[in-house]
Amino acid sequence: MKITTIELRKLTATEGYVLTNGETYSKEIYLGVNDSPDNWHEITEEEYAEVLKAEEEQING
Amino acid sequence: MLKEYLSTLANKFREILGTTEPINAQDFEGKIVSVFAEGHQTGEIAGYQTGLAEGIEQGKQAEYDAFWNTYQENGNRTHYQNGFSGVCWNSENFRPKYPIVCKGYGSANCLFEYFDNKRKKPPLEIHEGDIDFNGSVTSMISTAQNAYISVFEMNAIPSVLNSMIDTFHMNDFGGAVLHTIKLGVREETTYSGNNFKCATIQNVSFVKGSIIGTNISFQYCDKLTHDSLMNIISVLKDYSGTGTIHTLTLHTNAKAILTDGEKAIATQKGWTIA
Numbered sequence: 001m002k003i004t005t006i007e008l009r010k011l012t013a014t015e016g017y018v019l020t021n022g023e024t025y026s027k028e029i030y031l032g033v034n035d036s037p038d039n040w041h042e043i044t045e046e047e048y049a050e051v052l053k054a055e056e057e058q059i060n061g
Numbered sequence: 062m063l064k065e066y067l068s069t070l071a072n073k074f075r076e077i078l079g080t081t082e083p084i085n086a087q088d089f090e091g092k093i094v095s096v097f098a099e100g101h102q103t104g105e106i107a108g109y110q111t112g113l114a115e116g117i118e119q120g121k122q123a124e125y126d127a128f129w130n131t132y133q134e135n136g137n138r139t140h141y142q143n144g145f146s147g148v149c150w151n152s153e154n155f156r157p158k159y160p161i162v163c164k165g166y167g168s169a170n171c172l173f174e175y176f177d178n179k180r181k182k183p184p185l186e187i188h189e190g191d192i193d194f195n196g197s198v199t200s201m202i203s204t205a206q207n208a209y210i211s212v213f214e215m216n217a218i219p220s221v222l223n224s225m226i227d228t229f230h231m232n233d234f235g236g237a238v239l240h241t242i243k244l245g246v247r248e249e250t251t252y253s254g255n256n257f258k259c260a261t262i263q264n265v266s267f268v269k270g271s272i273i274g275t276n277i278s279f280q281y282c283d284k285l286t287h288d289s290l291m292n293i294i295s296v297l298k299d300y301s302g303t304g305t306i307h308t309l310t311l312h313t314n315a316k317a318i319l320t321d322g323e324k325a326i327a328t329q330k331g332w333t334i335a
Contacts, residue, residue, distance in 0.1 A: 006325045019335075024276070024308045026335040028316060030324050035306045035333045 009037070017042040025051065129158035139164040146174035151182035151209070162193040169194060169204055176208035184211035184238050189268070205239070214243035240264060248274030248298055257282055265289040267296050274298040278310035280335075285315050291323065300331030310335040 011029040013019045019029050021039045025048055029040060043051075071084040074092045084092060132138075136159035145155060150173075163169040172192075176185060187210060194215055205213060239259045245268030252275065262282045266289070273296050279285060293309070300307060309332045316324070316334065327334055 006322070006329060008321050008325050008328060021308075024278075024310055024333075024335045026280075026310065028313070028335075030316075030328055030334040032306060032308075032328045032331045032333040033301055034304050034331045039306070 011037055011040055013042055016045055018045055018048040020048075125156070126158070129156075133157060133159045133161075136160070138162075140168040141172055142167055142170040143174065144172055145176055146171045148175055148177060148179045148181075151177035152185040153182045155185060160193055161191070171204065171206070173205045173208040173210060175206065176210060178207045178209055180209050180238075182209075184209045186210070186212040187214060188212065189214035189243055209238060211238050212241045213239060214241070215245065242266075243268065244271060246271045246273060246296075248272040251275045252277045260284065263289065266292050271296045272298050273309075274307075276308045276310075278308075279315065280310045280312055283312040283314040285312070285318075287318050290315055290319055294323065294327045297327055297330050297332050301329060303331060305331060306333060307331060308333045308335050 009031040011019055011031065013027040018025050018027055019040050020026075020043055021041075025043075031037065067086050067089075070089060071086075074084050074089070074096065075081060077096050078092070138159075139162050141161060141163050144161075155176075163172070169192075173185070173187075185208075192215065239262055241264040242257075242262060243266045250273070257279050258281045260281055260283055262279075263284045263286055265279075265282075265285060273293070277293075279293070290311070297309065298307075309327055311334060324334055
């Protein structure tokens with residue numbers, strides 16, 4: 001019988017903040033085995049709203 | 062002899078005219094005229110109606126052939142950029158005569174862009190095999206943006222492994238009622254950040270052999286079924302041991318459906334679930 005312990009690392013953004021690695025944005029992150037908490041930082045929700053707005057403008061031209 | 066002959070004639074008149082009334086010999090001439098006239102009229106009307114109906118059908122077929130032979134270049138067309146885009150295309154008039162084959166860079170760009178987004182007809186269903194993406198289609202940008210399509214199945218896995226195939230981009234399924242998608246994707250396929258931007262998608266499945274090898278986002282899909290999520294996770298490339306980081310972005314609802322163990326399947330393969 002083999003027992004394997006799998007670790008699931010979860011990052012949760014502080015209230016009023018969003019996590020990002022510069023490309024992806026989310027309030028809740030489950031890190032892949034090759035990922036690190038150091039790759040993620042928090043931005044405010046207002047800053048995130050600006051990011052979304054900029055993306056929308058880029059899409060719509 | 063003459064009497065028998067005249068009786069035979071009278072019987073024939075009664076049979077044709079559908080009467081049992083006596084018919085005198087002096088009336089035979091009039092009966093001949095009426096039988097002929099009636100038969101002529103009946104035959105003419107029947108013939109006209111039959112001919113008219115057949116003519117109409119032939120006319121419709123001729124119009125259909127004339128349009129689709131031209132539009133699809135007698136079956137030789139392989140570039141369908143904007144081919145069926147626009148509100149005037151719908152499930153009623155989308156009746157291609159030949160298989161739709163998209164081949165080459167940009168050949169499926171905006172294929173169904175804004176297809177009947179006024180929702181005048183039932184939503185279109187595109188099933189696997191309906192359209193041959195020939196494996197070499199690239200840049201499928203906004204293939205079905207805001208299109209009224211409920212099922213979209215496509216296989217873009219190349220059939221010729223050595224062909225020069227660029228990645229293809231699947232961008233923005235903003236279809237208002239898209240419920241089901243089935244995809245054939247390659248490890249190199251890239252996905253824009255706004256792809257699958259469709260809140261109605263419930264069912265996602267993949268053609269056998271599919272691999273998701275680059276960052277992909279279903280962040281707008283809040284109705285994905287558990288099976289769909291497991292389908293997605295199952296085709297994620299295993300990057301464990303490579304040190305590389307890839308991201309699968311899911312809606313909050315989707316993350317809530319998955320157990321920690323199921324999430325771990327993805328994270329152990331080197332995928333961060335955002």
